[in-house]
Amino acid sequence: MNWLRIIVLSCAAIVGSYGVVFGQVQFDGSNDYADIGNDSTFNFTSSDFTFSFWVYYNSVSNNDVLISRGVFQSRGYCIQVMDEVNDTFVRDGTEVRIYIDGVEESSYDAQESLANPGSSSDSLIFAQYTGGGLNPGCIMDDVRVYDRALEDGEISAL
Numbered sequence: 001m002n003w004l005r006i007i008v009l010s011c012a013a014i015v016g017s018y019g020v021v022f023g024q025v026q027f028d029g030s031n032d033y034a035d036i037g038n039d040s041t042f043n044f045t046s047s048d049f050t051f052s053f054w055v056y057y058n059s060v061s062n063n064d065v066l067i068s069r070g071v072f073q074s075r076g077y078c079i080q081v082m083d084e085v086n087d088t089f090v091r092d093g094t095e096v097r098i099y100i101d102g103v104e105e106s107s108y109d110a111q112e113s114l115a116n117p118g119s120s121s122d123s124l125i126f127a128q129y130t131g132g133g134l135n136p137g138c139i140m141d142d143v144r145v146y147d148r149a150l151e152d153g154e155i156s157a158l
Contacts, residue, residue, distance in 0.1 A: 029137025
């Protein structure tokens with residue numbers, strides 16, 4: 001499986017006191033986040049994509065954001081707090097599927113902004129919404145980004 005490997009140590013910035021510990025990235029839920037930069041690789045526009053990651057939450061609020069690129073519903077996308085463990089988020093055309101530990105938990109029709117978020121000059125950010133705030137307290141590991149929609153069998157093998 002080819003994937004767009006994100007090496008967190010080489011991201012644009014890890015902000016906060018927690019940083020990288022044993023290959024995992026820890027965020028305090030207050031002001032820590034990872035800025036991966038604004039590489040056009042993450043301008044999925046109308047193409048399919050998959051985000052997969054392991055996450056453990058220390059503290060979260062209702063609308064905390066794990067991954068964001070641009071402003072939701074205008075020039076980007078965001079993935080809000082899901083479940084502790086291995087989470088996978090797939091956009092396949094206009095359908096969004098959410099998997100927990102390799103098993104599909106839900107699916108829904110994407111809002112237009114997610115179905116076609118357009119080009120964004122904003123950074124890809126972990127553990128914060130674009131522009132600040134909504135930071136979850138969590139530990140993330142094994143973050144994978146694919147420029148296609150993974151199939152069920154591929155997701156269960158992660």
